[in-house]
Amino acid sequence: MRTAVVLVSGGLDSATTLALAREDGFECYALSVDYGQRHRVELQAAARIVATLGAREHKVVKLDLADFGGSALTDASMAVPTAPSSGIPSTYVPARNTIMLSLALAWAEVTGSRDIFIGANAVDYSGYPDCRPEYLQAYEAMANLATKAGVEGARLRIHAPLLRLSKAEIIRRGADAGVDFSQTVSCYQPTQTGLACGRCDSCRIRRKGFADAGIADPTAYV
Amino acid sequence: MRTAVVLVSGGLDSATTLALAREDGFECYALSVDYGQRHRVELQAAARIVATLGAREHKVVKLDLADFGGSALTDASMAVPTAPSSGIPSTYVPARNTIMLSLALAWAEVTGSRDIFIGANAVDYSGYPDCRPEYLQAYEAMANLATKAGVEGARLRIHAPLLRLSKAEIIRRGADAGVDFSQTVSCYQPTQTGLACGRCDSCRIRRKGFADAGIADPTAYV
Numbered sequence: 088m089r090t091a092v093v094l095v096s097g098g099l100d101s102a103t104t105l106a107l108a109r110e111d112g113f114e115c116y117a118l119s120v121d122y123g124q125r126h127r128v129e130l131q132a133a134a135r136i137v138a139t140l141g142a143r144e145h146k147v148v149k150l151d152l153a154d155f156g157g158s159a160l161t162d163a164s165m166a167v168p169t170a171p172s173s174g175i176p177s178t179y180v181p182a183r184n185t186i187m188l189s190l191a192l193a194w195a196e197v198t199g200s201r202d203i204f205i206g207a208n209a210v211d212y213s214g215y216p217d218c219r220p221e222y223l224q225a226y227e228a229m230a231n232l233a234t235k236a237g238v239e240g241a242r243l244r245i246h247a248p249l250l251r252l253s254k255a256e257i258i259r260r261g262a263d264a265g266v267d268f269s270q271t272v273s274c275y276q277p278t279q280t281g282l283a284c285g286r287c288d289s290c291r292i293r294r295k296g297f298a299d300a301g302i303a304d305p306t307a308y309v
Numbered sequence: 310m311r312t313a314v315v316l317v318s319g320g321l322d323s324a325t326t327l328a329l330a331r332e333d334g335f336e337c338y339a340l341s342v343d344y345g346q347r348h349r350v351e352l353q354a355a356a357r358i359v360a361t362l363g364a365r366e367h368k369v370v371k372l373d374l375a376d377f378g379g380s381a382l383t384d385a386s387m388a389v390p391t392a393p394s395s396g397i398p399s400t401y402v403p404a405r406n407t408i409m410l411s412l413a414l415a416w417a418e419v420t421g422s423r424d425i426f427i428g429a430n431a432v433d434y435s436g437y438p439d440c441r442p443e444y445l446q447a448y449e450a451m452a453n454l455a456t457k458a459g460v461e462g463a464r465l466r467i468h469a470p471l472l473r474l475s476k477a478e479i480i481r482r483g484a485d486a487g488v489d490f491s492q493t494v495s496c497y498q499p500t501q502t503g504l505a506c507g508r509c510d511s512c513r514i515r516r517k518g519f520a521d522a523g524i525a526d527p528t529a530y531v
Contacts, residue, residue: 193402
């Protein structure tokens with residue numbers, strides 16, 4: 088059976104991505120990164136999602152990106168924006184997807200997986216440079232030169248099945264693939280018990296996605 | 310003053326790289342990664358090297374790659390080879406340089422640095438795919454698409470000043486640039502007190518490098 092490493096953050100995009108990877112016939116190694124994010128309930132959500140959808144193994148790698156600072160998602164002294172911003176917002180975590188994909192690449196090598204799935208999205212991507220198609224293509228090219236598998240002639244693929252979908256389309260695809268969205272957390276600043284603020288960028292995009300999809304929003308807001 | 314992030318492992322290659330980055334006029338952010346390596350005296354060596362050569366800041370990021378297994382350098386159940394191997398040796402750590410460069414990229418973004426230095430070497434590289442020139446070029450292309458700086462039109466550069474030098478040439482350049490090689494550790498399995506085994510790939514390459522360079526080897530062997 089073909090195996091894939093799937094990055095699972097606990098949000099609805101990565102939950103849908105895991106469901107789609109399984110639909111594609113992959114046995115999945117689910118990888119979450121504990122990077123010092125404010126919204127740690129995300130990691131609990133990731134565990135619930137993986138338990139429900141199923142995976143060969145779920146690993147949580149700890150890496151303290153808060154050490155570097157520079158993002159409202161890891162730096163408690165920076166405010167999470169609650170109004171739409173132009174340009175790259177302060178919730179951007181420097182090099183996040185590059186770091187996550189690199190950890191996925193390491194696990195893919197060890198498990199002999201040729202496929203890596205990430206829930207990156209270029210439509211509702213909130214202005215992050217590392218969610219663009221050209222970035223992912225360049226990552227894949229690099230990955231094929233970086234690894235033992237690549238040297239030995241195998242072809243590594245970075246899959247981003249949500250890349251060109253709107254949030255509403257992601258929600259419809261996820262619902263069809265059996266995702267329980269009540270298990271997912273999108274909010275950048277949820278309460279300790281996992282209630283969403285309803286005001287940050289991520290909550291706004293999520294809420295509008297359910298409305299546009301015509302699917303009831305199961306999110307518990309404060 | 311221009312700043313650069315420099316990966317400093319504690320070995321002689323990265324010590325020389327830091328010295329060369331400083332010669333090039335960069336104020337340096339020295340980055341070490343505690344990735345669960347067997348040879349932890351490397352990290353103590355890194356601290357000594359940075360203290361001697363000087364840097365604006367030295368950060369040690371903890372990331373447990375041993376979680377993934379798959380390398381003799383992080384997996385205590387695998388033997389470190391003491392005979393030359395053909396192909397990619399078991400001391401290869403999956404995706405190591407990709408992960409290290411990604412952490413350097415994150416710190417570069419936060420500090421506004423446009424330059425990253427790595428001591429990768431394609432001549433005495435022991436068969437690691439992620440020490441090849443084509444890999445580093447692909448990484449640089451990816452990095453320029455990954456980041457805020459790249460989006461805003463800055464040019465990020467990955468410098469690998471040792472890439473085409475022999476070990477003897479690296480030792481000569483390092484000596485000229487003021488590296489104290491007695492502070493550096495190359496051995497894959499040093500003793501607790503930092504004595505080198507003299508038998509692993511890395512010891513053999515180092516020893517021959519000093520001999521070829523005609524410079525006295527200051528390494529303390531068991």
